[in-house]
Amino acid sequence: MTHQQAASTVNGDTRTRPVLLIADPDEEVAGDLADALEREGVAVTNAPDGAQGLLQAGALQPDVVLVAASLPVIGAVDFVRAVRVARAVPVLLGVGEGNADQAVQALAAGAAACVARPYRVPELLPFIHAASPEQRDVLAAGSVELDVRAYQVRVDGRVVHLPLREFELLLYLMRNADRTVTREQIMRHVWHAGAGTSTNTIAVHVKRLRARLGDEDDQLIQTVRGVGYRLVTPGSPA
Numbered sequence: 001m002t003h004q005q006a007a008s009t010v011n012g013d014t015r016t017r018p019v020l021l022i023a024d025p026d027e028e029v030a031g032d033l034a035d036a037l038e039r040e041g042v043a044v045t046n047a048p049d050g051a052q053g054l055l056q057a058g059a060l061q062p063d064v065v066l067v068a069a070s071l072p073v074i075g076a077v078d079f080v081r082a083v084r085v086a087r088a089v090p091v092l093l094g095v096g097e098g099n100a101d102q103a104v105q106a107l108a109a110g111a112a113a114c115v116a117r118p119y120r121v122p123e124l125l126p127f128i129h130a131a132s133p134e135q136r137d138v139l140a141a142g143s144v145e146l147d148v149r150a151y152q153v154r155v156d157g158r159v160v161h162l163p164l165r166e167f168e169l170l171l172y173l174m175r176n177a178d179r180t181v182t183r184e185q186i187m188r189h190v191w192h193a194g195a196g197t198s199t200n201t202i203a204v205h206v207k208r209l210r211a212r213l214g215d216e217d218d219q220l221i222q223t224v225r226g227v228g229y230r231l232v233t234p235g236s237p238a
Contacts, residue, residue: 018132021062022046023053023079024094025072029118036121042128050074057083061178063131065091066124068117069099069106077105084110090131094119139174141233142220144213146174155213165190166209173221173231182228
């Protein structure tokens with residue numbers, strides 16, 4: 001799988017799947033791993049160096065980052081430190097012979113764990129699935145908190161009762177926080193309907209959801225004209 005193919009998969013209709021960013025200069029190693037993980041239901045993209053990796057980490061906001069100890073341009077330790085400052089995302093360091101010092105420094109900088117490189121899918125999957133959006137019981141965006149298991153939403157600590165469809169719509173938007181999702185994606189994943197269904201229904205439910213959440217100025221749930229909607233978390237880039 002090429003880097004471009006992986007990126008289009010991640011940017012497509014995949015947010016209910018875990019997203020892995022691989023920062024590794026060996027295209028063959030990264031490509032083989034991406035192919036294997038895609039078969040396991042993981043969306044993967046690759047960056048060949050630390051600079052591109054940081055750009056991808058900011059743009060894609062992956063659920064897990066895997067970085068090779070031999071990362072060029074921006075080294076693995078500085079890369080780990082920069083990612084961890086920006087987001088609380090688990091970062092795994094791929095290590096081989098001669099990487100003991102880097103492993104110690106990376107763990108001190110905030111890496112979650114070290115894994116063997118060449119990579120082994122069975123070793124990586126537990127980390128990836130543990131960070132999957134589907135595994136998170138409580139999601140938060142600013143003053144809004146959604147408890148998946150309890151089917152409960154709180155705004156500023158106050159329980160807000162949502163009809164089931166609006167709860168599912170909010171859940172989908174929060175699991176795709178800071179990403180634009182199309183009306184067609186919402187129709188498929190929330191309404192489980194085809195593209196032929198009118199999307200005006202979505203606009204009505206979004207309006208009601210905003211009112212219940214107190215989102216009077218559309219600051220939380222933004223309309224992306226001609227495309228869909230984007231739920232924005234505090235501090236995210238415009």
